[in-house]
Amino acid sequence: MSGFACPAPLGAHEKILLAHGGGGRLMHDLLERVFLPSFDNPALAERHDGARLDLAGTTLAFTTDAYVVRPLFFPGGDIGRLAIHGTVNDLAMCGARPLWLSAAFILEEGLPVECLERVVASMRAAAAETGVSLVTGDTKVVDRGKGDGLYVTTAGIGAIDPRAPAIGPSSVRPGDAVILSGDVGRHGIAILAAREELALESTVESDCADLSRPVLALLDAGVEVHCLRDCTRGGFATNLIEIAQQARVDVAIEETRVAVEPAVRGACELLGLDPLYVANEGRMVCFVPEAQAARAVEVLRGFAACAGAAIVGRACDAGAGLVTLRGALGASSVLDMLSGEQLPRIC
């Protein structure tokens, strides 16, 4: 992270800003100045989507995520589906087969029971889709006005596939191909359009989807997967920069190969957003050896959620972790991590 070290102390912001939850540099400041020093241990220090834990001969992946999206229901998904897929995907990004989940609900006084039932039904369907069991949970109720109807926190345990014991930034090698599993920006735009305060008409649906089956299929196909990351908050660009910095490898991306739906691009033009920084909930980047990249793309395209998978760039030489974007005109620009909030409360 040294390349992005911020000279001003966190004290420059004495209170938490919405931007601290945006997945960008302010959130990284918070992690590095508050959380990481307090809970320093080897599993946390890896800073992967989930922790990797050894337990009596088995390597487990363990992760947790809180879901505070507003509105609770949006085109292409809802908070329940997000809470299952989001945590399952974090396990998958460690190369783990998702096994068990917990769920903690914080309900606001006055929430219609029917609404809770719809969320739970959606969670059940999503869990069944991925073959994961919800094995424990908790429910709390807070006063009216103290929550947005419903928040969910899920935690998940998975078994790391022995064929892929070290998926993560440290396994990225110069020359690796960078595969993106589909078009970007759908989730953020779908949420934005669903917010009543924006009279934005759109047909964009969230890409919220399970990525664990595509990942396991890559391993089944014998692809030597080096690194995986789902491109949630901060979007494709910020997540790629995180990997590049942690791996200390420069990455070059061809802008014309990164797919963006016309409707997403249109909404982004209108709102002044960059689709590369808009959140996704069913997209991942995969670093694989160049020789296996075509095979990996073929395997991924066998899944509806990854039908748009494509090679979008490659890991270059070891370096500071600079990600460059080569545009249609052949000029390259440096991709920078999202700073602060682009859209608040999207997951």
Add this chain to the structure above:
Amino acid sequence: VKYLDEYRDAAGSRRLLDEVARAVTRPWTIMEVCGGQTHSLLRSGIDTLLPASLTLVHGPGCPVCVTPVEQIDKAIEIALTPGTILATFGDMLRVPGTGRDLQTARAAGADVRMVYSPTDAVRIATENPDREVVFFAVGFETTAPTTALAVLQAERADARNFTLLVAHVRVPPAMGVILDAPDNRVQGFLAPGHVCTVMGFTEYEDLAARYRVPIVVTGFEPIDLLQGILQCVRQLENGRFEVENAYARSVRRQGNESARGLIDRVFEVSDRAWRGLGCLPGSGLSLRPAYAAFDAEARFGRVRAEGATEAGECIAGLVLRGLKKPHECPAFGTRCTPEHPLGAPMVSAEGACAAYERYRRGR
């Protein structure tokens, strides 16, 4: 939106780049006025592909950037008044006032809402009749018509709890100030396509004649920008100084009459202070007396920003006049970053410093 793709065509862009290279025989300095153009140029890398003797400097066309500290301080003070909702465009939340910004005011309990249209602020006002709703109206002639529309909607809805803190500005006087400066280096302009879509370009004809400077009305996509640059270079090389329209798919000479009509009905031309440029005569828009009831500064009479100060190190004024490039600032990327900006150009989606931070970092 598919329509835009043909203006991003790589082969067409390369052809225009070649034509520009052939047209240039001497060093020229051209200013693109609008911050949206700056971002598009840097993002596509056009600035790195042009002949070395052609210098692009970045203009003052970033409304968030030119809004002075006093106005930001006033907005923060209004936002912190109990019972008030302050609505504004997202970019304004992070623009530094004196020692704080609107997002820290929000964390301190102020009700600050991000809207995409001023008319959304009117809706907030009608939904919250017991609260004062203030729209912090920034922007050039492009956003002024929707602000005017919001005033008319509020009038029709009898939303007496709706007022405006007006910081609207006009482009042509700022171009005049840049050209008047003894140290001016700008020899030609790419005029802002969106502003001209609303206003037309007759005002620019006066500027071109008075200062003998070529002005090309230019759009925002790579092909648009290259076409504007090419036409501007050809005028410079031939010693011409006319207004040409290289954005005819959007801009007519008379502009958009109904949008201009809205501005004229609600606003009148007034003097206004700009960040980094000082008070420019006739450079602002203020509510006409008939709409004085919608003036937040009158409603919140005690609002005044005393001791408003810019961060001492920020060279925004030089950057906005094209006298310095962002990376020539000693604080750039070190003491001034998007997370901890010293000045507005590091914050806004249209700010030149933000564009350099975003696309030229590590170079």
